[in-house]
Amino acid sequence: MTTTNNVEPPRRHIAVCAFPFGTHAAPLLLLARRLSTATPDTRYTFFNVERSNTALFKAIDVSVGSNIVPYNITLSNEAPAAGPGNPMKAIEEFLEHSPGGFRRAMEEVEAHVGVKISIIISDAFLWYCSDIAEEKGLDWIALWTAGTASLSAHLYTDAIRALASDNQGEEGKEDVLVSIPGLSNVRISDLPMGLVSGDLDAPFSQMLHKMGTMLPKAKVVTLNVFQELSPLVVNDLNSKLKLLCVGPFPLTCPPQVYSDPDNCLDWLDQHGPKTIAYISFGTVATPPPHEIRALAKALEGSDIPFVWSMSDSVRANLPESFIEKIQNEPKVGKIVSWAPQIKLLGHPSTGVFVTHCGWNSIMESISTGVPLICRPIIGDQELNQRIVEIELKFGIGIEGGCFTQSGTTNALNQVLASEKGEEMRKNVEELKKLAEESVKQGGSSNENFNALIELITSS
Numbered sequence: 001m002t003t004t005n006n007v008e009p010p011r012r013h014i015a016v017c018a019f020p021f022g023t024h025a026a027p028l029l030l031l032a033r034r035l036s037t038a039t040p041d042t043r044y045t046f047f048n049v050e051r052s053n054t055a056l057f058k059a060i061d062v063s064v065g066s067n068i069v070p071y072n073i074t075l076s077n078e079a080p081a082a083g084p085g086n087p088m089k090a091i092e093e094f095l096e097h098s099p100g101g102f103r104r105a106m107e108e109v110e111a112h113v114g115v116k117i118s119i120i121i122s123d124a125f126l127w128y129c130s131d132i133a134e135e136k137g138l139d140w141i142a143l144w145t146a147g148t149a150s151l152s153a154h155l156y157t158d159a160i161r162a163l164a165s166d167n168q169g170e171e172g173k174e175d176v177l178v179s180i181p182g183l184s185n186v187r188i189s190d191l192p193m194g195l196v197s198g199d200l201d202a203p204f205s206q207m208l209h210k211m212g213t214m215l216p217k218a219k220v221v222t223l224n225v226f227q228e229l230s231p232l233v234v235n236d237l238n239s240k241l242k243l244l245c246v247g248p249f250p251l252t253c254p255p256q257v258y259s260d261p262d263n264c265l266d267w268l269d270q271h272g273p274k275t276i277a278y279i280s281f282g283t284v285a286t287p288p289p290h291e292i293r294a295l296a297k298a299l300e301g302s303d304i305p306f307v308w309s310m311s312d313s314v315r316a317n318l319p320e321s322f323i324e325k326i327q328n329e330p331k332v333g334k335i336v337s338w339a340p341q342i343k344l345l346g347h348p349s350t351g352v353f354v355t356h357c358g359w360n361s362i363m364e365s366i367s368t369g370v371p372l373i374c375r376p377i378i379g380d381q382e383l384n385q386r387i388v389e390i391e392l393k394f395g396i397g398i399e400g401g402c403f404t405q406s407g408t409t410n411a412l413n414q415v416l417a418s419e420k421g422e423e424m425r426k427n428v429e430e431l432k433k434l435a436e437e438s439v440k441q442g443g444s445s446n447e448n449f450n451a452l453i454e455l456i457t458s459s
């Protein structure tokens with residue numbers, strides 16, 4: 001994992017530093033692979049903890065960009081790299097020890113490769129890469145893996161906190177963030193925990209706050225977004241940072257390899273156009289057991305065929321009758337522990353995506369033109385739902401915000417079989433077209449990527 005076989009020393013050496021939790025490291029590796037293909041004379045060292053590097057380099061084929069070399073960091077001389085046990089504890093341990101881990105690893109690799117690092121690219125969460133870059137006299141490029149609205153919320157945290165405290169106790173006062181540019185449809189209650197509510201002193205909240213103050217120092221902040229998606233927020237962010245929207249990644253740097261161990265795509269071939277519900281809540285959190293059961297009951301009662309991606313521990317909450325029905329009539333639905341999500345969304349039989357509104361899922365639904373039923377759980381997801389529902393208008397929430405049998409049945413019927421659903425489908429098809437334009441030659445995302453390459457090659 002630590003050496004390269006290149007005989008010729010690389011022309012330049014870029015450090016890429018990953019945040020190894022949730023779906024953060026994957027888009028960073030996809031971006032690095034795209035960059036490495038465009039700059040084959042450059043070595044990209046991908047610094048990450050071993051657990052994440054091992055999984056990532058198995059899932060994403062980097063052979064097209066073999067100038068990317070994974071390197072496992074250790075978090076301190078005593079502590080092993082964070083494991084998957086208690087996620088928040090592992091994140092806190094990582095945040096505490098990783099600055100030293102990245103510094104040590106960079107020195108080791110520079111000595112080994114014999115070429116000094118000339119730029120640091122990192123997940124935006126790793127704001128301290130700005131300090132490391134400054135110490136080394138280098139530029140820092142950050143990748144913000146979520147949407148523009150949540151990025152804006154982190155940049156305006158102090159102003160939003162002041163607004164929230166002014167509004168406190170004032171009955172009837174609208175809590176929409178009208179005074180925050182680009183967030184005029186967002187309510188304080190849509191914001192991620194740790195921004196105005198929850199434990200503001202927790203290490204994760206503090207990391208996000210610090211990040212908001214450090215990102216203006218980045219040479220460039222790149223995003224898995226195309227700028228036509230939210231022009232108002234993009235314009236405002238551009239007055240604070242140097243933003244380069246180089247997405248959507250499913251179009252600009254797709255994974256290329258899609259594992260389908262349960263043959264979901266063949267199963268979808270047996271169904272009519274736009275009839276299937278695809279369900280997934282991403283990699284970090286899942287709705288509580290009673291909601292999982294209500295969702296299963298709604299599917300069972302409505303006879304809407306589905307593919308549901310869920311872990312074994314969630315599967316244990318499903319009603320017996322539901323499992324029996326699937327076993328006896330396989331055409332009814334499919335439960336899998338991992339689906340080739342992008343391919344599945346792009347299949348003509350898929351009619352709706354029931355999602356937690358993780359940013360990667362949103363970009364995948366826009367890239368494939370699939371409307372959403374939203375059940376956000378944590379972090380930026382509620383804010384993402386608000387943007388999808390109120391501004392972009394290609395998804396709806398569940399009545400009351402939680403799965404009940406009747407609320408879920410209504411939502412499925414609305415999207416799959418009502419005029420409103422047709423409208424949502426038209427809206428997401430329009431966004432898909434804009435996304436496709438942006439990645440063509442001369443399109444905004446393509447031009448932004450060229451600007452990024454120029455920055456890298458001039459380092």
Ligand SMILES: O=c1ccn([C@@H]2O[C@H](COP(=O)(O)OP(=O)(O)O[C@H]3O[C@H](CO)[C@@H](O)[C@H](O)[C@H]3O)[C@@H](O)[C@H]2O)c(=O)[nH]1
Binds near residue numbers: 024280339342358380
């Ligand atoms: O069966 C599955 C399930 C998921 N995926 C993929 O897994 C990713 C899931 O990403 P995302 O939708 O962003 O969800 P999380 O993994 O939960 O993402 C975390 O990271 C995101 C980006 O920062 C945030 O927006 C989310 O709130 C946070 O939970 C997507 O690329 C999916 O295509 C599959 O390929 N197959």
